[in-house]
Amino acid sequence: MDSFLLEASVFLAAAVIAVPVAARLGLGSVLGYLIAGLIIGPGLGLVADTEDLRHFAEFGVVMMLFLIGLELEPRALWDMRHRLIGLGGLQIVLTMLAVLIACSMLGMLWQTALAVGMILALSSTAIVLQTLTEKGLIQTSGGRATFSVLLTQDIAVIPMLVAIPLLATVAPISANPDGSISRRPAGGEVHHGLSLVEGLPGWGVALVTLAAIAAIILGGIYGARPLFRFIHASRLPEMFTAVALLIVCGIGALMMLVGISPALGTFLAGVVLANSEFRHELESDIEPFKGLLLGLFFITVGAGIDVDAFGREPFTILGLALGVIVLKGTVLYVLGVGFKLKGRGRWLFTLGLAQAGEFGFVLISFALQQQVLTTQLGDRLLLIVALSMLITPLLFLLFDWLEKRLDTATETIEDDEIDEQGPVIIAGIGRFGQLVYRLLQSAGKKAVVIDRDMQTIQMMRAMGYKGFFGDPTRPELLHAAGIDTARVLVVALDDPKQVNRLVAYARRIRPDLHIVARARDRTHVYQLYQAGADDIVRELFDxxxxxxxxxxxxxxxSEYEAAIAQETFFHQDRRNIRELASLWDPTKSAADNPAYLARAQELEKELERKLFETLEARAQKDSDAA
Structure with missing residues (x-):
């Protein structure tokens, strides 16, 4: 017990220190867990044998696949089928084929080479999605293509887990102490636990497996809602957590009884329950356990990495990791060209997915258990995957460098020729700009819409509205849209820097133009006032x-009093923020600006006093009238 608590403390302390530091450095939580494992394992030698702990931590992978299934509504998957099967499917197949050929040329058995291809075909969902979100690239053409491939890869993990045991039909070769060559039994270790398929003929195993899968689907469709309603009636929140864990554990156990990876069953159950009204409850209950166990799994992977092997052949390992990145990048670039990704979108797609991913660790561990990989090859693959993930931040820095230096001539050709002008120009037609445009259309007012998201423009055209594809921050497009004669410019772009740049340019060339701008937050409001916007709308304020x-x-x-309070707060806050904008200093934080802080506190008290006086005056007026 003492050793268990000590080991648990070591793992938790390593995670608490390393993961936040890695996140602050932009490396992501997955790399933070790996670094923590490297520190307490090969680095300081605080943990020795992590194999038993890794088997326990692998349950986090099962939970992750259950949550991925919950996010994938069958109808949404069907709508995305062309991009998932086309772009994502081709990426996996072509990468596996390229790795298979390369490994076969190095003398590997085709079964082992195919397993290596599966492992290296996957990219890091955790690192890439986090980076795309932080950089605001998820809604770009390259970002959407990258997300589609990541989603396909997450789904593909399931058939890969099913296929890997089949690759053990030829046992890996190993050397005996005397130097002779022998083969280990195929199929991995033999387990003598309870099994529903042991001793059955092939058709019997198939029937039992189909019955188990059918039970999961039917149970999810017809049994989940009555069960959760029954639990809901108990008014005990912890029972939801217990049921969520029971679903994952029970389905995982059932799959193991029929000889299938538990991940397959839990993923299938997640997809079946994706349309349930209890979906979000399940996600919130499972998420903490998934995060903790998955983090523990990555720590054990890091602690188990053979650093001595890297020290013996560092250039070989690093060369292989870079080779994987170049090979995957080549496949991705070709697919980007084939699927008409252009400019920055193609490079984002290529560089963003060129690394191996965290699911590679899962497949390596599983392949070692099934004896598809030798221990030496498994250790080398762990190093290659980890190194490629560590290089990923550098790939995104390379993308930033390329983005700044890409010739914009190709992008200029893509822009539509704007042949209309109107009294209102709307720059950006996302969720914010769409509402403004619909209101204008309903009132019979004409507006010229410019947006650089081709999919959004095409959707507008499909609905009978006209919009122009192009970068609304480009001066020539603004002049073509009538910026010289327009009465109002609505700036509804997502990127605050682009909003500021467009507002400043429009104010400079048209001092009399009325500019309505979308602001991200209070600080952005101050920036826009200084840039010259007239009316500024904070995204969440109203x-x-x-x-x-x-x-x-x-x-x-009463409804009347609440409406008065809302109106008073609205007008007073707008006056306050205009005054505070004159005191705001972009070179200082609010805490380091005494004049700003003092006036902000005074205005807040004035707001409270004004609201109280308004409500009192209204109450007195109503009393006198009665």
Whole structure:
């Protein structure tokens, strides 16, 4: 017990220190866990044998696949089928084929080479999605293509886990102490636990397997809702957690009884339950356990990496890792050309997915258990996957460098020729800009729409509206749209820097133009006032005020009083923020700006006093009228 608590403390302490540091450096949590494992394992020697702990931690992978299944509604998957099967499927197949050929040329058995191809075909979902989100690239053409491939890879893990044991039909060769060659039994270790298929003929195994899968599907469709309603009636929140864990554990155990990877069953159950009204409850209950166990799994992977092997042949390992990146990058670039990704989108797609991923660790561990890989090859693959993930931040830096230096001539050709002008120009037609445009259309007012998202423009055209594809920050497009004669410019772009740049340019060339701009937050409002915007709308301000009014109505105020409070707060806050904009200094934080802080506190008290006086005056007026 003492050793268990000590080992648990070591693992948790390593995670608590290394993961936040890695996240601050932009490396991501997965690399943080790997680094933590390297420190406490090969680095300091604080843990010795992690094999038993890794088997326990692999349950986190099962939970991850259950949660991935919950996110994949069958209808949404069907709508994405062309991109998933085409772009994502081709990436996996072509990468596996390229690795298979390369490994076969090195003398590997085709079964082993195919397993290596599966492992290296996958990219890092955790690192790539986190980086795309942080850089605001997820909604770009390259970002959407990257997400589609990552989603396909996550789904492909399931058939890979099913296929790997089949590759053990020829046992790996190993050397005996006397130097002779022998083969280990195929199929991995023999387990003598309870099995529903042991001793059955092939057709019997197939029937039992199909019955187990059918039981999961039917149970999810017809049994899950009554079960969760029954648990909900108990009014015990912890019972939801217990049921969520029971579903994952029970389905995993059933799959093991029929000789299938538990990940397959839990993923299937997640897809079946994706349309359930209890889906979000399941996600919130499973997520903490998944995160902890998955982090533990990556720590054990890091602790088990053979650093001595890297020290014996560092250039070979590094060369192989770079070779994997170059090979995958070549396949991705060719696919980008074939699927008409252009410019920065193609390079984002190529460099963003060129590394190996965290699921590679899962497949390596599973392949070692099934004796598809030798221990020496497994250790080398662990190093290659980990190194390629460590190189990923450098690949995104390379993308940033290329993005700044790409010739924009190709992008200029893609832009539409704007042949209309109007009194209103809307730059950006996302969720924010769409509402503005629909209101103008409903009122019979004409607007010229420019957006660089081709998919959004095509959707507008399909609905009967006209929009122009192009970068609205480009001066020539703005002039073609009528910026010289327009009365109003609506800037509804996602990127705050682009919003600031466009507002400043429009104000410089048209001092009389009325500019309505979308702001990300309060600080962005100050920047836009300095850039010259007239009306600034914070993304969540109006919706948050409406939510606050509903709260006031339900804590004792009448609808009339709550509406007065909302209106008073709205106008007073707008006046306050205009005054504070003159005191805001972009070179200082708010905490380091005494004049700003002092006036902000005064205005906040003034706001409270104004709101109280307004409500009191209204109450007195109503009393006098009665």
């Amino acid at each position: 919706s948050a005020l409406r939510a606050g009014r509903y709260v006031l109505e339900n804590v004792g105020m």
